[in-house]
Amino acid sequence: MSAEYQQRAALLVPARHGRAVLLHKGEAVQVINSHGTQVVDCWAYNAADVTEYMSMEATRVWNQRLNPKTGDSFITNQRHPILTLVEDTSPGVHDTFMAACDARRYALLGCTEPHRNCHDNLFEAMAALGVSLPHGNLASFNIFMNIQVQPDGITLKTLPVVTRAGDYIILRAEMDCYVAFSACPQDIVSIQGAGDNTPRDAELRILTGNFPTPQLAGPWVPAR
Numbered sequence: 253m254s255a256e257y258q259q260r261a262a263l264l265v266p267a268r269h270g271r272a273v274l275l276h277k278g279e280a281v282q283v284i285n286s287h288g289t290q291v292v293d294c295w296a297y298n299a300a301d302v303t304e305y306m307s308m309e310a311t312r313v314w315n316q317r318l319n320p321k322t323g324d325s326f327i328t329n330q331r332h333p334i335l336t337l338v339e340d341t342s343p344g345v346h347d348t349f350m351a352a353c354d355a356r357r358y359a360l361l362g363c364t365e366p367h368r369n370c371h372d373n374l375f376e377a378m379a380a381l382g383v384s385l386p387h388g389n390l391a392s393f394n395i396f397m398n399i400q401v402q403p404d405g406i407t408l409k410t411l412p413v414v415t416r417a418g419d420y421i422i423l424r425a426e427m428d429c430y431v432a433f434s435a436c437p438q439d440i441v442s443i444q445g446a447g448d449n450t451p452r453d454a455e456l457r458i459l460t461g462n463f464p465t466p467q468l469a470g471p472w473v474p475a476r
């Protein structure tokens with residue numbers, strides 16, 4: 253099916269590493285869970301001003317949802333749409349709650365040696381495009397990550413991904429933006445699927461056409 257999309261680039265996100273891409277408004281990035289087991293952290297920044305970036309908290313307000321569904325947009329800290337989820341062939345289980353893993357997280361998990369982590373991957377991936385970020389950002393969109401709200405409505409349960417090999421999502425750019433990804437190196441907490449919790453590669457394709465183009469939905473406003 254993806255052969256129908258017009259694409260201008262294909263990139264590997266190697267296991268435990270990051271990659272960033274520059275998207276022009278109207279282009280899209282396809283994020284493929286090649287092995288079906290991998291969590292992929294994602295961040296987005298306005299290409300004209302990286303102090304404006306994708307905000308999970310503003311996104312939840314806009315959509316009135318814990319996790320995005322097809323047609324939902326991701327909103328910046330200045331409350332502008334930056335990405336829209338236009339297609340999702342996975343079971344639709346993603347996470348907007350959990351902080352990206354960082355060096356301190358692995359120290360708290362008992363690691364005594366440096367451990368690759370998503371937060372450093374963000375900086376590495378953006379630096380490879382010549383962009384230095386003014387500050388860190390733990391609030392990633394955690395693609396394919398399975399964080400389940402329990403029946404009490406307040407407790408979260410961390411579970412392995414439920415995707416299949418080849419499942420993908422497509423994110424459309426609503427402004428010129430950098431989008432960074434990390435094939436999460438987490439191998440201590442069981443979030444990667446297939447039981448062995450081994451980080452694996454993911455794939456990116458930059459799409460220029462033939463992907464679904466739902467209309468941009470406005471922010472949620474209460475009925476009066």
Ligand SMILES: [Zn+2]
Pocket residue numbers: 293352353369370371436437438
């Ligand atoms: Zn991670």
